[in-house]
Amino acid sequence: MKNGDRLLFSEGSRISFVGRKVACPLLCSLLVGPGCSVFSSPGAPSPELGVISVQRHEIQLTIDPTSHRMRGLDRVTIQAGRREVRAFSVTLNKALVVAWVSSEGKLLPFYPRPVPPSTELDTRHAHQVVVQLDRPARAGETLIVDFDYAGEINDPPKEPRHLRFVTPSETSGYIGPEGVYIGPETYWYPDVPDSLASYRVTATTPPGWEVIGQGGLVAHEARADVTIATWDASAPAEGLTLAAGKFVVEMRMSGDTEIATYLYPEDAGLADEYLSAAAAYLDAYAQVLGPYPFPRFSIGENFFASGLGMPSYALLGAGSIRRHYTQPYALGHEIVHSWIGNHVFNDNDGNWAEGLTTYLANYYWHELKGDLQRAREERRMMLLSYAVYVPPDQDYPVVQFKRKSDQRDNAIGYNKAAMVFHMLRREIGDDRFFAALRTLVAEYGSRRIGWRDVEALFSRVSSRDLHPFFARWINRAGAADVKPEADPDYHAFRRIPRRELHPMLNLFVTDPRRILVIPAVDSAAEPYRELAERVAKREGVALRTAGEVGAAGKDLRDTSVLLLGGPNAGLAFAWAARGLPPGVELRPDGFRVGGKDYHGSRMALLFCFRNPDDPAHVVSVFYGLSPEAVKPVAPLLFFYGWNSYLVFEDGAVIARGDEPLRPAEGATDGAKTERHLRKIRQLTHGRQNAEAYFSFDGRSLIFQSTRDGRGCYQQYVMGVDGSDVRMVSTGRGTTTCGFFLPGDRRVLYSSTHAKGPQCPPKPSARGRYLWSLEEYDIYTTTLRGEDLVRLTTAPGYDAEATIAPDGSRIVFTSVRDDDLDIYSMRLDGTDVKRLTSVPGYDGGPFFSPDSTRIVYRAHHPTDPADLARYRELLARNLVEPSRLELFVMDADGRNQRQVTRNGAANFAPSFHPDGRRIIFSSNLTPSLEGGGEGGGARPIFHLYLINDDGQGLEQVTAEGGFNSFPMFSPDGSKLVWVSDRGAKEKGEFNVFLADWAP
Numbered sequence: 001m002k003n004g005d006r007l008l009f010s011e012g013s014r015i016s017f018v019g020r021k022v023a024c025p026l027l028c029s030l031l032v033g034p035g036c037s038v039f040s041s042p043g044a045p046s047p048e049l050g051v052i053s054v055q056r057h058e059i060q061l062t063i064d065p066t067s068h069r070m071r072g073l074d075r076v077t078i079q080a081g082r083r084e085v086r087a088f089s090v091t092l093n094k095a096l097v098v099a100w101v102s103s104e105g106k107l108l109p110f111y112p113r114p115v116p117p118s119t120e121l122d123t124r125h126a127h128q129v130v131v132q133l134d135r136p137a138r139a140g141e142t143l144i145v146d147f148d149y150a151g152e153i154n155d156p157p158k159e160p161r162h163l164r165f166v167t168p169s170e171t172s173g174y175i176g177p178e179g180v181y182i183g184p185e186t187y188w189y190p191d192v193p194d195s196l197a198s199y200r201v202t203a204t205t206p207p208g209w210e211v212i213g214q215g216g217l218v219a220h221e222a223r224a225d226v227t228i229a230t231w232d233a234s235a236p237a238e239g240l241t242l243a244a245g246k247f248v249v250e251m252r253m254s255g256d257t258e259i260a261t262y263l264y265p266e267d268a269g270l271a272d273e274y275l276s277a278a279a280a281y282l283d284a285y286a287q288v289l290g291p292y293p294f295p296r297f298s299i300g301e302n303f304f305a306s307g308l309g310m311p312s313y314a315l316l317g318a319g320s321i322r323r324h325y326t327q328p329y330a331l332g333h334e335i336v337h338s339w340i341g342n343h344v345f346n347d348n349d350g351n352w353a354e355g356l357t358t359y360l361a362n363y364y365w366h367e368l369k370g371d372l373q374r375a376r377e378e379r380r381m382m383l384l385s386y387a388v389y390v391p392p393d394q395d396y397p398v399v400q401f402k403r404k405s406d407q408r409d410n411a412i413g414y415n416k417a418a419m420v421f422h423m424l425r426r427e428i429g430d431d432r433f434f435a436a437l438r439t440l441v442a443e444y445g446s447r448r449i450g451w452r453d454v455e456a457l458f459s460r461v462s463s464r465d466l467h468p469f470f471a472r473w474i475n476r477a478g479a480a481d482v483k484p485e486a487d488p489d490y491h492a493f494r495r496i497p498r499r500e501l502h503p504m505l506n507l508f509v510t511d512p513r514r515i516l517v518i519p520a521v522d523s524a525a526e527p528y529r530e531l532a533e534r535v536a537k538r539e540g541v542a543l544r545t546a547g548e549v550g551a552a553g554k555d556l557r558d559t560s561v562l563l564l565g566g567p568n569a570g571l572a573f574a575w576a577a578r579g580l581p582p583g584v585e586l587r588p589d590g591f592r593v594g595g596k597d598y599h600g601s602r603m604a605l606l607f608c609f610r611n612p613d614d615p616a617h618v619v620s621v622f623y624g625l626s627p628e629a630v631k632p633v634a635p636l637l638f639f640y641g642w643n644s645y646l647v648f649e650d651g652a653v654i655a656r657g658d659e660p661l662r663p664a665e666g667a668t669d670g671a672k673t674e675r676h677l678r679k680i681r682q683l684t685h686g687r688q689n690a691e692a693y694f695s696f697d698g699r700s701l702i703f704q705s706t707r708d709g710r711g712c713y714q715q716y717v718m719g720v721d722g723s724d725v726r727m728v729s730t731g732r733g734t735t736t737c738g739f740f741l742p743g744d745r746r747v748l749y750s751s752t753h754a755k756g757p758q759c760p761p762k763p764s765a766r767g768r769y770l771w772s773l774e775e776y777d778i779y780t781t782t783l784r785g786e787d788l789v790r791l792t793t794a795p796g797y798d799a800e801a802t803i804a805p806d807g808s809r810i811v812f813t814s815v816r817d818d819d820l821d822i823y824s825m826r827l828d829g830t831d832v833k834r835l836t837s838v839p840g841y842d843g844g845p846f847f848s849p850d851s852t853r854i855v856y857r858a859h860h861p862t863d864p865a866d867l868a869r870y871r872e873l874l875a876r877n878l879v880e881p882s883r884l885e886l887f888v889m890d891a892d893g894r895n896q897r898q899v900t901r902n903g904a905a906n907f908a909p910s911f912h913p914d915g916r917r918i919i920f921s922s923n924l925t926p927s928l929e930g931g932g933e934g935g936g937a938r939p940i941f942h943l944y945l946i947n948d949d950g951q952g953l954e955q956v957t958a959e960g961g962f963n964s965f966p967m968f969s970p971d972g973s974k975l976v977w978v979s980d981r982g983a984k985e986k987g988e989f990n991v992f993l994a995d996w997a998p
């Protein structure tokens, strides 16, 4: 059984098997039948017990929730080990009384005895039943033995004890009116540890109850008096867990797999969401790992908090179900366990399945979906969790991880192990890595394997001796000795030094020195005091009142501090205020953070920063503007441990962010974060300047500008130092997309002047961002604006023209065939060839340095409604570029391939001089801060680099809210782009040039 991941899923301990003291076993009751006569005395001489394994259980189970009771009739197929067996033992819950045991038609003597102490299993509420065979079983012989037993399973789930995370409630098994949960740790059927058995269970419950089991549902009968369901799990598994409740069942097929939800009536409306999510995961991971190994996947709603993955089903607490826990780290994680952990099992040589499942679900899902920014963020979070929760002196090797009981285990057994698989993948390459995964599932299904087997398998499939790799990463503690500059995208498992982490609540949580400061007593302080008492009690944190510490911050100077309180909290805030970074303010009626002001009684803030007296520690301030703003956040405060600040409105997060590290000595912020850009020069000053592109010799630029008081763009050329600006277009109409022709004596650009001398009217966007497709045609002219030659004559839009570095052809975008597509032509406008034809927008083409390939942007609506909308806008000469993805193709239009899949507006791509990477502009990092002075949020566009296979996303710019139209100089030494950084007026953007630092 697998506990899942983050928050509810991961943060917790495993279900700990703390059984309650079981009441005296009932005497052989009416429910049980006639077996008392064969109950042998525990005092009888003990026969020598043989070694057996269980191969199959066929269980007739009756459940009575009202009385907490069950009765089982288990037909157990056992197999004798290497020696003859005369007697054997099974483990069973102490509260279950065996009525009789029989084999081959004969009753067998049996007696209970305590379980010998074991380090592996918690068997406090189990005992053993020793059974004497009627005749010896030969070595290897299989034998069928029937057990009839009954009793009460009544260990009500207890509230989890942790403060920081929601953990699964603790129970060893429960049958009651709220629901039923019985699993291997319940010992509700006679079992032998370490057996891998198949199971068939026919469960009888009261009418209206539904049982969720493993494998396939092979029979189901809902009668007036009872419901009878038969589940068959033919693939051997480590145990059998059943859940039951008064569920509404929904089912659908996904390929050959049945997907079902078992939800309480009040949540039945969520069925579709879960069924669709499960179908998407099953489909995606079947392609990665091979066919789904079970006939069915069920999602059950649990009556206590849990995130559990059993073979072929997941059991999520009602709270989780209602919070839409369909994310990769939640439902996705449990579904991946269907292959990894619940089909191929861990042996006792350490737990590799959690690391691999975490890698494939929590992390790799984002790569699969093309969300590379998110994938990078997941890698960063894995390193953060190790940095925060695993101090060097508490580290241990991955091989020692068995199961999770705290955050340190999570950081090592889940996150580090996941990063090890990431490094392994980069070491041996995608093809071999994924081939090895499919081999793992195909060869080791229904078997137990350990790290040594994993190492051998990957070595075999990759034809490499990977022992040094595994010895380094699995058998040894620690992280890679890699400098942050050498690994800006977090591909290596390295330790981020604690002092370099951005301030966050988790640094308070994990600091051995910490103090909690609570406000003076008044009615507004009540919610803080409740929180404080909880923290103090469970975490053993020292408490001070705001009055005690005073404005001098008594006792707070060499410790981490959690400062609770609102506007009336007292003088402690005066001490803390000294450490607030510039631009952050706490006021009686509001606060300012992240460049934005927040007001009003619904707002609360969690803000973390370095202790002003000792930056080795952090101060976290939880500051609410009213008790009502504090109450909904307080119980969940420690969920928000990873950010430097979070703004809450009525308890919901509306903004969050991380305080950047302090810049290194002598460096400016920009130089630190825009590491590729050196010596940034602003070439234009004021108004709108855009689309600046290099001449063939790299010494000049052509760009468009509204300078000289113009209402729309004209074309200009200038030197790369910004000198010698000269207009080259006609001054009539509007223009766009200039480009030098080979030889740099002429330029081309697109212009509307043939339609009229005025600026075309702007489209009325009504809140949406629309591009207007004017009646552009492409012209060439000399650098003096003379000898104008028209290259295109088709009606409608012809623009976005660029020229191959070898000077062979022009590529451009046109609507001539009633769709927006890319065309190429000779430099004189002849020999026009259409390169794209998929319905939707294709445009912005740019040649690779060797002129053999083209990168471009496209949006191909597949949904009929989207396509209709695209066509309707196109008919009005409009495009809504809210979603654009990058593509590459050969220069002749063949081999079109999508590069990004992030759903953002990715545009203005051009090639890096290496011909493999692409630089482009995108809003893929969502803006959480408002648009500054203007108020409302707006997207932020930055430049990014990405490999042409969609890997290796890297952010290039960090300044300003708009960065676009990047182009490398022909020799690769410089980058020109357009940005609003340093703008003096709203709507101003300028041309910038920087030296490129590789």
Ligand SMILES: [Zn+2]
Pocket (backbone or CB within 6 Å): 002, 003, 004, 005, 333, 337, 354, 357
């Ligand atoms: Zn797991």
